[in-house]
Amino acid sequence: MAPPTTLLVATHELCWKHDPGPGHPERPDRLSAVKHGLDTSPVADGITWVEATEAPDEVITAIHDGAFIERLDRLSAAGGGQIDPDTYVSAHSSAAARVAAGAGLDLIARLDRGEGTAGWSMVRPPGHHATRNQQMGFCLYNNIAVAARALADRGERVAIIDIDAHHGNGTQDVFYDDPRVLFVSFHQFPWYPYTGRPDEIGTGAGEHATVNVALPAGTTGEVYRAGVERLLAPVMADFEPTWLLISAGFDGHRDDPITDLGLTSADYADLVADLLGFVEPGRRLLFLEGGYDLLALSHSAAAVAAAVLGEREHPERPTSGGPGLDAVTTAERIHVRDRLT
Secondary structure, three states: OOOOOOEEEEEOOHHHHOOOOOOOOOOOHHHHHHHHHHHOOOOHHHEEEEEOOOOOHHHHOOOOOHHHHHHHHHHHHOOEEEEEOOEEEEOOHHHHHHHHHHHHHHHHHHHHOOOOOEEEEOOOOOOOOOOOOOOEOOEOOOHHHHHHHHHHHOOOOEEEEEOOOOOOHHHHHHHOOOOOEEEEEEEEOOOOOOOOOOOOOOOHHHOOOEEEEEEOOOOOHHHHHHHHHHHHHHHHHHHOOOEEEEEEOOOOEOOOOOOOOOEOHHHHHHHHHHHHOOOOOOOEEEEEOOOOOHHHHHHHHHHHHHHHOOOOOOOOOOOOOOOOHHHHHHHHHHHHHHHHO
């Protein structure tokens, strides 16, 4: 029996209590903006909200060193503090991070039971900058990596597509030598965290399982769509994923205050709709990453939710033209053309 056409959205009240401090862009209002977008979208009836559960220590330590957990627990217990120039912890951050790491695992279990066709881990703190042994870039635990490792360890072939404006250096770090997990990142370059060059392709058995599309400022949705058609389609056909995980950061929106890409909410919807076609329903997960303009975040979340549910919602127009095709061509040469010669 086919699962119901339902988007399961996992969150928890603790995710609002993680507080990086006044004026910080990764603020609790981000989740409120997303929730408003989903609750008022034309597909709200197709969304089921579920409460995320904590990830156990042994699942987190499959990704991060044990000292990583202890450091975060101690800092939160002391009332909070600063990890790096961008990353702060409050009294509730450790608990929020455990819930954020566990949300994807809970969604996998629910999708396995046939409760929906896709899941969205709508949590904060985000995760894709957290490396094996370093918390950075607003990120505490690598939420998408926790879920991907759990799937890979049970025999799945997992494709992670990172569409955040910033390179998912943490996710790349975790899976750089792992052939079971394909990591593809479309990101602004050069930009924080200044990783994600096209020649970063993985190592050992994981060579060519890391694909980086290093895009210039001003890149539009047309370039992303070309990347899916010319680069991602042959790479995915070769990899044959059984699960698709998307690091859904919306800071590539043209109104975002801390990046310079040129996307709109319609571009995100069209991009995600294209990506979903690479795996069957019931094996699709999204993870909220960045996005710091609240209206853009709300519109983008609503548009993407509609795309996940097979509907078209375009609060803005898709974009075209501009720079960036050279970046697609470079990645295509490295991962498609050169591998065929």
